[in-house]
Amino acid sequence: MAERQVTFKDAVLEALAEEMRADPSVVLIGEDIGAAGGVFLQTKGLFEEFGASRVIDTPISESAIVGMAIGAAMTGLRPVVEIMFGDFITLGMDQLVNQAAKVRYMSAGGFTVPLVLRTAIGVGGNLGPQHSQSLHAWVAHVPGLKVVMPSNAADAKGLMKAAIRDGDPVVFFESRSSYNTKGPVSDGEHVVPIGKAAVTREGRNVSIVAVGAMVGVALQVAERLAGEDISVEVVDVRSLVPLDEGTILKSVKKTSRALVLDAGYAQFGVTGEIAALIAEQAFDWLDAPVMRLAAPNVPIPFSRTLEPLVIPSRDQAAAKVRELMGTR
Amino acid sequence: MTTNEKLTGDFGLSLYRGMVTIRAFEERVRSLSAAGQVPGLTHLYSGQEAVAVGVSSALQPDDAITSHHRGHGHCLASGADPVRLMAEILGRTAGYGLGRGGSMHILDPATRNLGTNGIVGGGVPLATGAALTAKTLHASWLAVAFFGDGAMNQGIVFECMNMAALWKLPVLYVCENNHYGEFTRIDDVTAGTLAGRAAVFGIPVAEIDGMDVLAVHAAAQDAVARAREGQGPSLLVCDTWRFSGHHAGDKQSYKDDAEAKNWAAKCPIETLGRRLVANKLADADSLSALRKTIEADIAAVAEQARAMPEPASASLEDHLHG
Numbered sequence: 001m002a003e004r005q006v007t008f009k010d011a012v013l014e015a016l017a018e019e020m021r022a023d024p025s026v027v028l029i030g031e032d033i034g035a036a037g038g039v040f041l042q043t044k045g046l047f048e049e050f051g052a053s054r055v056i057d058t059p060i061s062e063s064a065i066v067g068m069a070i071g072a073a074m075t076g077l078r079p080v081v082e083i084m085f086g087d088f089i090t091l092g093m094d095q096l097v098n099q100a101a102k103v104r105y106m107s108a109g110g111f112t113v114p115l116v117l118r119t120a121i122g123v124g125g126n127l128g129p130q131h132s133q134s135l136h137a138w139v140a141h142v143p144g145l146k147v148v149m150p151s152n153a154a155d156a157k158g159l160m161k162a163a164i165r166d167g168d169p170v171v172f173f174e175s176r177s178s179y180n181t182k183g184p185v186s187d188g189e190h191v192v193p194i195g196k197a198a199v200t201r202e203g204r205n206v207s208i209v210a211v212g213a214m215v216g217v218a219l220q221v222a223e224r225l226a227g228e229d230i231s232v233e234v235v236d237v238r239s240l241v242p243l244d245e246g247t248i249l250k251s252v253k254k255t256s257r258a259l260v261l262d263a264g265y266a267q268f269g270v271t272g273e274i275a276a277l278i279a280e281q282a283f284d285w286l287d288a289p290v291m292r293l294a295a296p297n298v299p300i301p302f303s304r305t306l307e308p309l310v311i312p313s314r315d316q317a318a319a320k321v322r323e324l325m326g327t328r
Numbered sequence: 329m330t331t332n333e334k335l336t337g338d339f340g341l342s343l344y345r346g347m348v349t350i351r352a353f354e355e356r357v358r359s360l361s362a363a364g365q366v367p368g369l370t371h372l373y374s375g376q377e378a379v380a381v382g383v384s385s386a387l388q389p390d391d392a393i394t395s396h397h398r399g400h401g402h403c404l405a406s407g408a409d410p411v412r413l414m415a416e417i418l419g420r421t422a423g424y425g426l427g428r429g430g431s432m433h434i435l436d437p438a439t440r441n442l443g444t445n446g447i448v449g450g451g452v453p454l455a456t457g458a459a460l461t462a463k464t465l466h467a468s469w470l471a472v473a474f475f476g477d478g479a480m481n482q483g484i485v486f487e488c489m490n491m492a493a494l495w496k497l498p499v500l501y502v503c504e505n506n507h508y509g510e511f512t513r514i515d516d517v518t519a520g521t522l523a524g525r526a527a528v529f530g531i532p533v534a535e536i537d538g539m540d541v542l543a544v545h546a547a548a549q550d551a552v553a554r555a556r557e558g559q560g561p562s563l564l565v566c567d568t569w570r571f572s573g574h575h576a577g578d579k580q581s582y583k584d585d586a587e588a589k590n591w592a593a594k595c596p597i598e599t600l601g602r603r604l605v606a607n608k609l610a611d612a613d614s615l616s617a618l619r620k621t622i623e624a625d626i627a628a629v630a631e632q633a634r635a636m637p638e639p640a641s642a643s644l645e646d647h648l649h650g
Contacts, residue, residue, distance in 0.1 A: 027464060053464055059494075064453050064487030071457025074442055075392060076465060094484075098447050099454065107435035108426040109647045111442070143648060167650035242649070 030082030066092030086121030101144030151215035158192025203233035373401035375571035382544025394451030399444030449482035478509030496560035538566030
C-alpha cells in the first residue's frame with residue numbers, strides 16, 4: 001500500500017476525522033478545539049467539517065469536561081476529550097480515577113466508558129513547571145484505565161483509531177516534541193492494537209526499552225553506538241496499560257542487558273516499573289543490572305540553561321549503554 | 329399531576345407504596361447492619377423518601393438518573409429489583425455489581441441508573457454528560473442528578489451548571505438539603521444560599537418542602553417539561569431531613585433533639601397517608617395493611633439476598649477491561 005510522509009499531529013487528525021466520518025457517536029470535547037482548531041492546530045478543519053455539535057468548545061473547566069464526557073460515554077457517545085496540556089489532567093484526576101476507571105468493574109460490565117482522553121505532554125519551548133510535565137505514570141497506576149503513548153506518526157494514527165473504537169477509557173499521551181515530526185503513514189485503513197509493543201530496531205547486545213518521544217532518542221543512540229560495535233535493540237513500549245510484557249522480556253532475554261528510557265520522572269515511575277518486570281522475570285538472562293534513564297526528580301524549570309537538563313539526552317543514554325557493556 | 333390537578337387514589341397510592349417500600353427497605357438494612365450483616369458503611373434514606381419518589385414519578389422509563397452515597401431510595405424509585413439491590417448491599421454475586429460495588433456503587437443500565445456514588449457531587453457531571461448525549465443525539469430523554477446539600481460546595485457542580493445552562497442541556501438538578509454534610513450543619517460551612525448557586529447561571533430554581541411528595545412531584549413535572557421543551561436545566565432545592573445518622577450506626581450526638589422531633593412529625597409517609605385519608609382516597613386500616621404487606625415482602629427480600637453466595641475468588645479481575 002502506498003505511503004505518505006505525515007506529521008505526528010496530522011496523523012492523529014486523520015484518525016479523528018476518519019473515525020468521526022465512520023461513527024456519528026464520536027464527538028470531540030475540549031478547550032479552543034472548535035473554530036480555533038486547537039492551540040497546536042491539532043483539530044484543524046474538524047469544526048468546519050463536523051460542526052459545533054460534534055466539535056464541542058468548552059469553558060476552561062477540565063474537571064467537568066472529563067466528568068461530563070464519562071457520563072456521555074456511559075449513555076451512547078464516544079467522546080474524545082482533549083486536555084490541552086498534560087499538566088492539566090490533575091484537574092480531571094478524580095473523574096478519571098474514581099469514576100471512569102471503575103464504572104465497568106462496579107457495574108459488572110453493565111456500563112462501559114468508551115472515552116479517549118488525549119493530552120500533549122513533555123518539555124520544550126520554556127513553558128515552565130506547569131506546562132511541561134510528563135505525568136503518564138499517574139494514570140498508568142490506576143487499574144481500569146488504558147494508557148497509550150505513540151512515538152511516531154503511523155502509531156499515533158493507528159493507536160488513536162484503536163482508542164476511539166475501544167470500549168474502555170483510554171488516555172492517549174502525545175509528546176509535544178513529536179508533533180511536527182514526519183513519518184511514513186500508509187494510505188487507507190490503519191489500526192494499531194492497544195497492548196502491543198514494537199521492536200523498532202533489532203540488535204544483539206543491549207535492549208533499550210523506550211516510551212513515547214524517548215524512542216527517537218533510543219534509535220539515534222543505537223545508530224551512534226553501531227559505530228562502536230555495540231548492537232542495540234530498541235523496543236517501543238507504545239502501550240503502558242496493558243503492558244506488552246512478552247515483547248519486552250523476549251528482547252531482554254535475547255540481549256541480556258536492558259536500559260529503560262522515559263521522559264517522565266524517575267521516582268516511582270514507568271522506568272522503575274519496567275525495570276522491576278525485567279528483574280523479576282528475566283533475572284537469569286541478565287549479564288548486568290537493569291539500568292534506567294528518566295527525568296530528574298525536580299519541577300521542570302523555565303530557563304534556557306536549566307530546561308534541557310531535565311530531558312534525558314542521547315549522551316546520557318549512550319553512556320548508560322556503554323556502562324551496561326562494561327566499556328565506559 | 330401538576331399543582332392544580334386533582335389527586336387520584338391510584339396515583340396517591342402508588343406514591344405511598346413507593347415511599348413505604350423505601351422506608352421498609354432502609355429499616356431492614358438498618359437492622360441487618362446492626363446485626364453485623366452489612367459489610368462496610370451504609371447510608372440510609374429514611375425520611376427523604378418524598379424526594380426520590382416525587383421526582384421519579386415525574387420521569388419516563390428512559391430518563392437517566394445519577395444518585396449519591398445515600399442512594400438506595402433513588403434506585404428503588406427508579407425501578408430497581410429489591411433483591412439485586414439488597415444482594416449488592418450485602419456483597420453477594422446476585423447484586424448489580426456482582427458484589428464489587430456495594431451500597432455506594434449501584435449501577436443499573438436497565439433502569440438507566442448511572443450510579444449511586446461515593447464521591448460527593450460525583451453524579452452531577454455524569455448526569456450532565458448524559459444530558460449532553462441526549463442533546464447531541466436529539467433524544468427525547470433527560471437526565472436527573474440527585475445530590476445533597478454537601479455537594480453544593482464542590483466546584484465541579486458549578487462547572488457543570490455553567491455548561492448545562494450555556495448549552496440548554498436537558499438535565500434536572502435535585503438538591504436534597506437534609507441540613508447535614510456528614511456530621512456538620514450545612515449553615516456552618518456554606519456562604520450564600522443553595523438556590524443562589526444555580527440562580528447565578530440563570531437556572532430556574534424551585535425551593536420546595538421536600539417532605540411533601542406531592543409538592544416535589546409537581547415541581548419536578550414543571551422542570552421536566554422545561555427540559556423536554558429544550559429550555560435547559562432546573563434546580564429543585566428540597567428541604568428534607570434524614571431520620572438516621574450519616575451512616576447506619578451513627579449516634580447523631582451533633583443533632584438537636586427538639587429539631588429532630590419537629591422533623592419526625594413531618595414524616596413524608598405519614599403526611600401523604602393523612603392526606604389520602606382526608607380526601608377519602610384510602611382508609612387508615614388499608615394503609616396500615618399495605619404497609620405491613622410491604623414490610624413482609626422486604627423481609628423476604630432480605631432473607632433471599634442473605635442466602636445468596638458471596639463472590640468466588642476467581643472473579644476478582646472480571647470486568648476490569650472489555
